[in-house]
Amino acid sequence: MKFTRSIGARWGLSFLAGLVLLSLWFWLVDGASPLEVLRFFTTASSDVAPPVPFGRVGGVLLVLFVLAWALGLGIVLIQKLLGIGYGPMPVARLVVREATRMRGSVVPIFLLLLVLAIIPATLNTDSPLRYRIQSYLAYSLNVTSLMLGALTVFLGCFAISNEIQEGQARSIFSKPVQRFQYLFGKVLGISVLNALLVAVCGLGMAFVTTTWLARLPALDDYDSNAVREQILTARQVIYPQAPFDLEADAQERLARLQEDNPGWIEERGGVATVYRELLHQVRTEWLSIGPHRQQTYIFSGLQNARDRGEMLQMRFLIEMMPEPPDRILRVVLLANGRQTSLATTIRSAQVVSVPADFIDENGVLELTVVNLDPSDPETLPVASISFPAKDGLQVLFKVDDFLPNLFRSMLLIWVKLVFLAMLSVCAGTFLSFPVACIFALTIWVLAAGSSEILDSLHFTPHEHSHGHETEEQATDFIYERIVVPTMTLMVSGFRKYSYLDVSSRIVDGRNIPWGIVRQYLFWIGLVWSAAIGLIGWLIFRNREIARVQV
Incomplete structure (x- = not known):
């Protein structure tokens, strides 16, 4: 019948057949009746949903079925879509068809889906639910980025x-296909396939997180609240500001050093290096609080949170050396003059809820931290406390939901894959397959680790050992004057690629704003890809294709 031959009918029947088989598994193996399974999937709210009606193996089979069904349907649809047009569209359709038939690409795709389905079943059920969900999101996002990146290369x-080495390109260009259309079609086919794979992986993460893991029993009320308010959400992060100008303080110290000991500044690497060291020192002192002393931290830009009236989340990560025997630190907090106390574990993040009415009418929250035990204020604390500069002290408030934030994260991953596809295709225009892979992988690694590489290049110079000043000074000179500028020039252009850590944002429930997504789309997806594509087209246009390349 014509109806059964249609795409919708075939895939609809396959979906129903899969659900029937899974329901039988849940019933015969996990002991869940079809009515319980139906109630579970038709209950939208996780607060009133019945218990998860399947075990670990049943969950893996369910996730694998959903991912495989969605991928299969998507491949059929994009092949139909790419078959409509002309020019680069047939080339893109051929790329998708070959990619879904080659063992070298089918096996990694299957392994990716299998890993995403198995990860939830490997999590430790004795750990808090919030840690399990964070582990799943971190592993899934990192595995997806890594495996899809390698597959794209x-x-x-x-x-x-x-095709050039085996002579297939000769027959292709005997048809009315221009080289630009051929090149663009290859990139388009890989990018469309990547869009489907990213969408399927995102669907799997959303399904596992919201339908499976989020409905498992939490350890306690704090664990349950943390899942809803700290992970399955999208929060804006506000970092503290000093009540004084940190840069001006560093400039004053630098001026005194230039007046008192200018030779020492040159020995340390020059004015710029010493200024960076002094600014780091000033900031470290501001983030440190001595015994029975206090520091003030100002959080601005909270007007939106005040207007919405939702609870703020203040995140503390405090370090202390030496640590008290019980590793518990107690301090006094003054939030815009309102006193409260905090008891937290050393080197362990603690989140405290703060009412929105603590924020003043200007959207500012002034927090003063006093290093003394409120239950025993006369006893001197054992040591100073400090906040790590990156994530030691933050104020967070909800601005969006988890699923839209996850969608934006998958969109960022896809944009990076578009650039990587363009780079790899262009590398194949003038290099053999193994060399092109090495070249593309090298650029990928440099781009992905550009932020860490630049930070390590500008690390503070070490002190010279006695008796080896000449040799070490010569080594420092080569490193600072040759190695650092050369590596900085090579890597700095890729810093936008690794500017945002997508995985940590989703795991911590931090918002990925649309502004950053638009920047990635413009710079990486459009400007960078177009520049690489232009270079590849210029090389490919002048290359002789008629002969088989050896």
């Missing part, structure tokens, strides 16, 4: 270099 480099 393989497909992009293979797409052109293999």
